Amino acid sequence: MDPKLSLCAILLPLLCLQTWHRVDGVQFEVSSSTTKCVSEEIQRDVVVVGDYKIAFTSSDNLSVTAKVTSPYGNQLYHQENVQSGQFAFTSKESGNYMACFWLPNAPPNVNVNLALDWKTGVSAKDWASIAKKDKLEGMELELRKLEDAVESVHHELLYLRDREAEMRDLNELTNSRVAWFGIMSLLVCLAVAGWQLWHLKTFFEKKKLL
Amino acid sequence: MRIWALLLGIAATALSVCLRTADGLTMTVHKVECVYEEVEYDGDMVYGNFVVQDYEIFWGSDHPGIELVVTGPQGNKVHSSTSKEAEKFEFRAPRRGLYKFCFHNPALAPEDLTFYIHVGHIPGIQDLAQDENLKPVNVKIAQLAEALEAVSAEIRYMQNRDKRHRSTNESTQRRLIAYTVAESVMLLGASIGQVYLIQQLFSKRIGYNRV
Numbered sequence: 001m002d003p004k005l006s007l008c009a010i011l012l013p014l015l016c017l018q019t020w021h022r023v024d025g026v027q028f029e030v031s032s033s034t035t036k037c038v039s040e041e042i043q044r045d046v047v048v049v050g051d052y053k054i055a056f057t058s059s060d061n062l063s064v065t066a067k068v069t070s071p072y073g074n075q076l077y078h079q080e081n082v083q084s085g086q087f088a089f090t091s092k093e094s095g096n097y098m099a100c101f102w103l104p105n106a107p108p109n110v111n112v113n114l115a116l117d118w119k120t121g122v123s124a125k126d127w128a129s130i131a132k133k134d135k136l137e138g139m140e141l142e143l144r145k146l147e148d149a150v151e152s153v154h155h156e157l158l159y160l161r162d163r164e165a166e167m168r169d170l171n172e173l174t175n176s177r178v179a180w181f182g183i184m185s186l187l188v189c190l191a192v193a194g195w196q197l198w199h200l201k202t203f204f205e206k207k208k209l210l
Numbered sequence: 211m212r213i214w215a216l217l218l219g220i221a222a223t224a225l226s227v228c229l230r231t232a233d234g235l236t237m238t239v240h241k242v243e244c245v246y247e248e249v250e251y252d253g254d255m256v257y258g259n260f261v262v263q264d265y266e267i268f269w270g271s272d273h274p275g276i277e278l279v280v281t282g283p284q285g286n287k288v289h290s291s292t293s294k295e296a297e298k299f300e301f302r303a304p305r306r307g308l309y310k311f312c313f314h315n316p317a318l319a320p321e322d323l324t325f326y327i328h329v330g331h332i333p334g335i336q337d338l339a340q341d342e343n344l345k346p347v348n349v350k351i352a353q354l355a356e357a358l359e360a361v362s363a364e365i366r367y368m369q370n371r372d373k374r375h376r377s378t379n380e381s382t383q384r385r386l387i388a389y390t391v392a393e394s395v396m397l398l399g400a401s402i403g404q405v406y407l408i409q410q411l412f413s414k415r416i417g418y419n420r421v
Contacts, residue, residue, distance in 0.1 A: 026235065026327065027246035027308075038235040041373070096236075113246065118235060142351050149358050156365045160372065167376050174383050181390040188394050192401040199405055207412060 025117030027055050030064060032106035039098040042091045042120060043159070049124040050099060053084030056113035064114060065104050071095025080104065088124075122148045234326035234366050236263070239276060243323075244312040249303040251331050255356075256309065257300035258327035259363065261370035264295075265322070265377055276323055277314040283307025296371055303329075324370045326363055330356045 030036045042048060052066060068077040068087055072095070077087040081104065091097065101114055125148070131141050237243060249256065264273050275293035282288045282305060289301045293316060303309065315321050332352045338344055 024248070027248075028237075029244065036237075038237045040235055116235075139347065139351065142355070146351070146355060146358060149355075149362065153358065153362055153365060156362070156369070160365065160369055163369075163372050163376070167372065167379060170376075170379050170383065174379065174386060177383075177386055181386065185390060185393060185397075189397060192397060196401055196405055200408060203409055203412070209412070 025051065025115055027113050027115045030101050030103055030112050030114050032103045032108055032110045035100055035102040036114070037098050037100040038116065038118070039096045040118065040120070041095065042097050043094045044091050046091045046121050047088070047124045048091060048097065049086070049088045049119045051084075051086050051117040051119075052099075052101070053115055054112055055115040058111060062103060062106055062110065062112055064101050064112065066099065066101050068097065068099045070097060122152045234324070236322060236324040238320050239313050239315045239323050240320045242312055242314050244310055245325070245327070246308050246310050247327050247329055248308055249306050249329050252304065252306050253334075254303050254306070255300070255330045255332075256303050256327065257298070257330070257360070257363065258311075258325065259296070259298040259367040259370075260313070260323055260325035261296040261367065261374060263322040263324055263370070263374055263377070267378075267381070272317060272319070273321070274316055276321060277316065279312045279314065281310045281312070283309065296367070296374070298367060324373075326366050328359055328363055330359060332356060 028036055028038075050068070052064075054062065054064060063081040063083055065080045066077065066082070066085060066087070067075065067079075068089070070076055070091075071093060076089050076097075079085050079087075099116070099118070101116075103110065103112060122145070127141065127145065130144075131137070134144075136144060247256070260276065260278065262273070262276050267273050273295075275295040277293050278289070278291050278297065278299065279287060280289040280299075280301070282303070284305065284307075288303070288309065289299055291297055291299065311325075311327060313323055313325070333344055333349050338346065338349065
């Protein structure tokens with residue numbers, strides 16, 4: 001029984017990997033005339049792994065071009081005329097990372113369903129190799145995944161708290177500025193009215209009308 | 211025979227716990243944009259949220275929001291909502307298959323939309339009965355993973371809404387400064403213009419009585 005169990009323990013992570021290569025992730029249509037771009041706001045030092053493939057197409061021999069750009073416009077990945085592909089990178093700066101897909105050399109009015117599996121952070125980790133390295137199996141692996149997920153949730157909450165603090169400061173600044181600018185506008189209005197009266201009075205006195 | 215049953219059991223466990231599809235992306239919606247998600251099992255819980263990121267709103271009424279219509283694999287409408295700027299949705303998928311999530315944009319200008327869709331599966335009582343290797347603890351772990359995923363989804367939703375509020379606040383700040391300066395300049399200009407116009411009227415010396 002035991003050697004069979006260990007065999008199964010080894011096969012389990014492989015089976016996990018196998019399931020990921022089916023049509024996972026969100027699918028969207030790419031037609032021959034348009035470019036479909038998806039983006040995500042990513043922090044720095046986050047591992048991003050993307051897996052795209054043509055899930056469903058009305059005609060065969062269609063290939064797609066993929067391009068991934070960083071927030072500053074640097075090209076991180078570019079592949080032309082492929083049916084499927086994979087890209088991975090670590091974000092160097094925080095910002096909007098965009099992946100664009102289009103169909104080059106395709107006849108008009110052709111649609112392709114492209115499946116994109118975009119994983120960042122915890123879900124992008126290579127659990128198969130971690131399982132092998134630390135000799136985790138089954139339940140322990142799942143619990144380790146949960147532990148990492150909790151950690152990332154904690155980080156995200158801290159980030160959210162910082163953003164909220166910044167926004168509160170901005171709001172309070174706006175509030176005080178509204179008061180100051182209102183008073184300033186009123187003073188400018190009164191000063192200008194006073195100047196008008198004074199100037200016209202001296203003008204009419206000069207003209208001997210008053 | 212037993213080894214195959216064991217393998218099958220482990221495969222089922224792997225499938226039920228490893229299968230965590232969660233997608234959160236931003237895309238631009240012109241008139242209608244559709245995304246598809248595969249639901250593996252009957253009765254899986256599908257939940258998600260979307261937030262419209264409006265960066266340049268002038269009047270709020272010009273941007274009514276985005277409508278979401280979800281159709282099942284047989285073409286039946288599973289979920290629909292009216293135009294909203296941010297919404298959380300949840301439904302139980304009756305059948306397995308490819309579900310279509312269509313976002314309709316009633317406004318003329320394209321909108322940036324950040325959405326998040328998650329399909330969660332928890333092994334049920336039938337799976338426990340059929341499969342001798344699936345223990346109740348696996349079910350509990352799957353439930354825990356799903357709960358954590360729900361927390362993560364909520365955080366994403368809050369982050370996206372925070373982005374939207376932040377851009378509104380920064381726009382308020384900019385508008386405040388710009389409109390105050392413009393108002394002061396125009397006030398000064400109008401009053402100086404008035405004074406000079408009146409001076410001109412009175413310089414013509416048409417007659418004492420014509421004033």
